Every structure is written in C-alpha cells, then in structure tokens.
Amino acid sequence: MIDFSLSEEQLALREMAREFAEKEMKPKAAKYDQGHETPTDVFQKAFEAGFMTCNIPAEYGGGELGNVDTVIVSEELAAGCAGMYTTIMANSLAYTPLILFGSPEQKKRFLAPATRKMTFASFCLTEREAGSDAGGLKSRALKDGSDFVINGSKCFITNGGIADLYVVFALTAPGKGKRGISAVIVPRDTPGVSVGKVEDKMGHRASNTAEVFFDDVRVPRANLLGREGLGFMVAMKTLDNTRAPVGAAGVGVARAALDYAVEYAKKRVQFGKAIALFQANQLKIAQMAMEINAARHLVWNAAWLMDRGKPCGKESAMAKCFASDVAMRTTTEALQICGGYGYMKDYPMEKLMRDAKLLQIYEGTNEIQRLVIAHEVVGPVRDAK
Ligand SMILES: Cc1cc2nc3c(=O)[nH]c(=O)nc-3n(C[C@H](O)[C@H](O)[C@H](O)COP(=O)(O)OP(=O)(O)OC[C@H]3O[C@@H](n4cnc5c(N)ncnc54)[C@H](O)[C@@H]3O)c2cc1C
The missing domain is CATH 1.20.140.10 (Butyryl-CoA Dehydrogenase, subunit A, domain 3)
Structure with missing residues (x-):
C-alpha cells in the first residue's frame, strides 16, 4: 500500500513549524545573516517549542519525533532560515549517536538535562586532514586508568563554539585505521577543551562553525559510546x-x-x-x-x-x-x-x-x-x- 497523506498530528506539526518559521525565523534571518551572529533569542523559543530536542526519546523529556515527522519539520524550519535550522539540526546530529548507541545511564546523564534547559551539542568527526576520508582521522583517545585522555583537534564543527556537549570521534587503537576509532562523549567544561577559529562563512551565517581543540582532555571510560573500535x-x-x-x-x-x-x-x-x-x-x-x-x-x-x-x-x-x-x-x-x-x-x-x-x-x-x-x-x- 502507498499512502502519501499525512496524519492529523503531522499536519498540526507542519502547521506549528511553518508558523514558527514565518513568525520567529524569517523576519530575523537577514539581520543575523548579515551580522554573522548566533540568534540565541530564536533558539530559546525553538527550545521552548521542542525543536531543539525533537529527536530525544520521550522517556528523557524529548519530542521523540519519527523520521517522517522530522523531515516535515526540517523542510519548514529551513524555509524560514537555513542557518538557524543548521544549528537546530546540529543538536539532533549530536544526539543521534547517543540515542542509537548510548546506554540508559548515558541517556539519563546527557540527554535528559538537554531537555530541561536550552543547550547546544556538536558532532565532532571532521579534522583538517580528514574530511571526506573521515576514517583517516588522527585525534586520539588513549586509555589511562579508568579514563580516556583525548588529544587532537576538529574543524568545521557546527555549534563548535557554543556547544555544552561534544560527541568526539577519536582513535582508541591507533594503527588499526577505521577499526581503531571510538566515539566518546565530552562535556564542554572538561579541562583541556577549547574553541579555536570561528569560521566566517558564505552562507548559514546564523550558525556557529568552529575549530575545537582537545588537549589532554580526561573523561571517564563510562563516556564511551557503544563499544571500543565501533566509532566509525x-x-x-x-x-x-x-x-x-x-x-x-x-x-x-x-x-x-x-x-x-x-x-x-x-x-x-x-x-x-x-x-x-x-x-x-x-x-x-x-x-x-x-x-x-x-x-x-x-x-x-x-x-x-x-x-x-x-x-x-x-x-x-x-x-x-x-x-x-x-x-x-x-x-x-x-x-x-x-x-x-x-x-x-x-x-x-x-x-x-x-x-x-x-x-x-x-x-x-x-x-x-x-x-x-x-x-x-x-x-x-x-x-x-
Ligand atoms: C559549514 C560547515 C559545517 C560543518 N559541520 C560539521 C559538523 O558539525 N561536524 C563535522 O564533523 N563536520 C562538519 N563539517 C565538515 C563537512 O562534513 C566536510 O566539510 C565534508 O565532509 C567535506 O570534507 P572536506 O571539506 O575536507 O572536503 P574534501 O574531503 O577535501 O573534499 C574536497 C572535494 O573533493 C571531493 N572528494 C573527496 N574525496 C573524494 C572521492 N573519494 N571521490 C570523489 N570526490 C571526492 C569532495 O566531494 C569535494 O568536492 C561541516 C562543514 C561545513 C563547511
């Protein structure tokens, strides 16, 4: 059976996202684009409307939108302002590995707080020498006692300069190539995390894109997402x-x-x-x-x-x-x-x-x-x- 119709709930969701885009995003899009600024006022309202945490399971306080629901919302918000949409979407991008591979304990620690207060998150894969060839990344997360110690840098990271939480892909077993990569959760306030250059971009100027550095950043092994070596x-x-x-x-x-x-x-x-x-x-x-x-x-x-x-x-x-x-x-x-x-x-x-x-x-x-x-x-x- 093929059915292209949307449910009552999906039509209401589309209406709500369209109204948000028309009222909150479109009128401010040119100003934030020209000023290359982060529209925190818009994101606060987006958070209150549930867009910033829409893919987080309801159990942890999120909207638990399905994928069809998500693309309906995405079309509307991007029609309002693609730059603002990119910031909102980058949150979902960073939460997705936690949703798919996080333990209940990790979800409670990292996803639930994100639904109580407006925060930003980043997915940190790309490096200067590893863009399309992401499997060639060089950052390391080496075991030391009960911790991982992370060293390396990431570039072009959406929300990089404003994030409260980073999902970082790094080598836990250097020499094993892609099979040596693991995904580790790093809170922004961990000593050794710093933000480098904030990029001046052609478009999506309301979104923050930055370099992020990790210098001897120590996080507990409990912050490993999924199993070691499965990061890629x-x-x-x-x-x-x-x-x-x-x-x-x-x-x-x-x-x-x-x-x-x-x-x-x-x-x-x-x-x-x-x-x-x-x-x-x-x-x-x-x-x-x-x-x-x-x-x-x-x-x-x-x-x-x-x-x-x-x-x-x-x-x-x-x-x-x-x-x-x-x-x-x-x-x-x-x-x-x-x-x-x-x-x-x-x-x-x-x-x-x-x-x-x-x-x-x-x-x-x-x-x-x-x-x-x-x-x-x-x-x-x-x-x-
Ligand atoms: C504004 C912005 C935001 C971003 N946000 C994030 C983020 O939040 N997190 C994150 O991890 N990354 C992020 N990225 C990085 C983005 O995913 C990479 O820029 C992208 O994957 C390409 O990598 P590259 O820029 O190094 O280009 P390169 O890999 O150097 O590619 C250059 C050109 O060569 C082509 N090319 C490369 N390899 C091949 C091949 N095998 N066959 C054919 N063509 C090839 C590419 O298609 C491209 O046209 C962001 C980038 C930008 C610009």
Missing part, C-alpha cells in the same frame, strides 16, 4: 539517519526560493506585462516545481524506510544528494527570475542561493553520496588485476 560505524549509522533531514532542508530552501520568485514574477512588469506571463519564466517555474516535488518524495521515502527500520543507506544518500542539488539549481534559477533585484542583499534571494551551497557539502559531499549510491547499485565487482 557509529558515525556512519548516525549520518544514515540525518541525511534525509538535510535533504528536507534542501526542499525547504528551494520551496522558499520558488515561492518568492513566483510572487515577484506576478508583480514585476516588463514590456507591459507581468513577467510571470513570459513562457521563458513559466518553463523555469514548472521545472523548479517538478524538481522540488521529486526531491520531497525522495526525502519522505528515505524517512519512511527509517521509521520502519529498513535499510536506507542508499535512499538517504539519494535524498540528501538530489534535494540539495535541487536547492542549488532552484535558487539559481529563481534568482534569475528576479533579475538584478535577486542579486541585491536587500532581498532574500541571494541568501537562499548562498545557503543552498552548503547543503551539497556538509554531512558528506554530494560526490561521496554518489559513491555510496553507486557502491550499492553496482554491488561487488571482480577486479581484473
């Missing part, structure tokens, strides 16, 4: 879960661009006619509408599979890759419809285009997504050598 798997399973929401953000950004362009084209008169009446613009509008719809269906499909516990690595990669490419194409074409006005910072279009770009890069670049898809589609091949 923890990271990959986490990303399988969070790629559909990134795709949903692509749908949200693309939809916001299309809506703006359509309204603009209906009002803008050239050659004595609204430019919406020119077929050249109508063809662009039709193409954008088709692609957005296709992207949303890929995103919903991946989320639907996840909700049923079915394998979805390929589908999540397809959703993230296709929808973020659609966001890039749509914002480019929508800006074109707005002509010179689209290019000016007084209007929202150029921000949407800058924001779309990051969706093709973070949580695994779209080239890496295509490799994941091809790996599954092609299957095993005997090497001729």
Whole structure:
C-alpha cells in the first residue's frame, strides 16, 4: 500500500513549524545573516517549542519525533532560515549517536538535562586532514586508568563554539585505521577543551562553525559510546539517519526560493506585462516545481524506510544528494527570475542561493553520496588485476 497523506498530528506539526518559521525565523534571518551572529533569542523559543530536542526519546523529556515527522519539520524550519535550522539540526546530529548507541545511564546523564534547559551539542568527526576520508582521522583517545585522555583537534564543527556537549570521534587503537576509532562523549567544561577559529562563512551565517581543540582532555571510560573500535560505524549509522533531514532542508530552501520568485514574477512588469506571463519564466517555474516535488518524495521515502527500520543507506544518500542539488539549481534559477533585484542583499534571494551551497557539502559531499549510491547499485565487482 502507498499512502502519501499525512496524519492529523503531522499536519498540526507542519502547521506549528511553518508558523514558527514565518513568525520567529524569517523576519530575523537577514539581520543575523548579515551580522554573522548566533540568534540565541530564536533558539530559546525553538527550545521552548521542542525543536531543539525533537529527536530525544520521550522517556528523557524529548519530542521523540519519527523520521517522517522530522523531515516535515526540517523542510519548514529551513524555509524560514537555513542557518538557524543548521544549528537546530546540529543538536539532533549530536544526539543521534547517543540515542542509537548510548546506554540508559548515558541517556539519563546527557540527554535528559538537554531537555530541561536550552543547550547546544556538536558532532565532532571532521579534522583538517580528514574530511571526506573521515576514517583517516588522527585525534586520539588513549586509555589511562579508568579514563580516556583525548588529544587532537576538529574543524568545521557546527555549534563548535557554543556547544555544552561534544560527541568526539577519536582513535582508541591507533594503527588499526577505521577499526581503531571510538566515539566518546565530552562535556564542554572538561579541562583541556577549547574553541579555536570561528569560521566566517558564505552562507548559514546564523550558525556557529568552529575549530575545537582537545588537549589532554580526561573523561571517564563510562563516556564511551557503544563499544571500543565501533566509532566509525557509529558515525556512519548516525549520518544514515540525518541525511534525509538535510535533504528536507534542501526542499525547504528551494520551496522558499520558488515561492518568492513566483510572487515577484506576478508583480514585476516588463514590456507591459507581468513577467510571470513570459513562457521563458513559466518553463523555469514548472521545472523548479517538478524538481522540488521529486526531491520531497525522495526525502519522505528515505524517512519512511527509517521509521520502519529498513535499510536506507542508499535512499538517504539519494535524498540528501538530489534535494540539495535541487536547492542549488532552484535558487539559481529563481534568482534569475528576479533579475538584478535577486542579486541585491536587500532581498532574500541571494541568501537562499548562498545557503543552498552548503547543503551539497556538509554531512558528506554530494560526490561521496554518489559513491555510496553507486557502491550499492553496482554491488561487488571482480577486479581484473
Ligand atoms: C559549514 C560547515 C559545517 C560543518 N559541520 C560539521 C559538523 O558539525 N561536524 C563535522 O564533523 N563536520 C562538519 N563539517 C565538515 C563537512 O562534513 C566536510 O566539510 C565534508 O565532509 C567535506 O570534507 P572536506 O571539506 O575536507 O572536503 P574534501 O574531503 O577535501 O573534499 C574536497 C572535494 O573533493 C571531493 N572528494 C573527496 N574525496 C573524494 C572521492 N573519494 N571521490 C570523489 N570526490 C571526492 C569532495 O566531494 C569535494 O568536492 C561541516 C562543514 C561545513 C563547511
């Protein structure tokens, strides 16, 4: 059976997220983008509305949203402001390994407090020399008595400069490659944790992206997530879960661009006619509408599979890759419809285009997504050598 309808609860959730995006995010998006500031006032309200902890199980005080629910919310919030959405999503990204692999004790210690007070969290995988090749990371978490001692640095970490909690991927068994990586929970106030450069970015400027340093950071062995040596798997399973929401953000950004362009084209008169009446613009509008719809269906499909516990690595990669490419194409074409006005910072279009770009890069670049898809589609091949 195929059913594309949303339940009463999902429709209400979508309405609530849409209203939040319209009232709290959109009106402040340009200001925080231009000022490159963290909108703590918006995040406090997002926390009160439950968005900052929406994937945490109800048992620990969170919203326990399913994956389809999450992509519905993601599309709406990203349509309001992709930068603010990235901060909210980064919390979910950091909580996901805890939700999937944390012990009840760890969940009580680290997830429950996050639902009582607005806090930020970071997922710390990327390093200067280990981006797409995350398995090549160099940070170490070596055992010393009943502790791990962490040394290393992470770069491009969303919420890095403002987080209260870090999930850090580091080598507990150097020399074993990916199989030597483990995931360790590190509270921000642990001695030896410091924040380096806060990046000045092209888009998503309301989100904080920073370097994080770990110098002889000592955490108890009880902070190990899952088993030793399984950290790379923890990271990959986490990303399988969070790629559909990134795709949903692509749908949200693309939809916001299309809506703006359509309204603009209906009002803008050239050659004595609204430019919406020119077929050249109508063809662009039709193409954008088709692609957005296709992207949303890929995103919903991946989320639907996840909700049923079915394998979805390929589908999540397809959703993230296709929808973020659609966001890039749509914002480019929508800006074109707005002509010179689209290019000016007084209007929202150029921000949407800058924001779309990051969706093709973070949580695994779209080239890496295509490799994941091809790996599954092609299957095993005997090497001729
Ligand atoms: C704003 C922002 C926020 C981020 N937030 C986080 C975060 O919260 N946590 C975190 O851990 N990381 C985060 N990242 C890091 C992000 O996931 C990486 O930037 C991304 O995975 C790519 O790594 P890289 O930048 O080192 O590029 P590289 O890996 O150096 O890639 C450069 C280019 O080469 C291509 N390439 C690389 N390898 C291959 C290959 N095998 N085949 C084909 N093409 C290839 C890539 O697709 C890309 O086009 C963030 C990045 C940004 C920009």
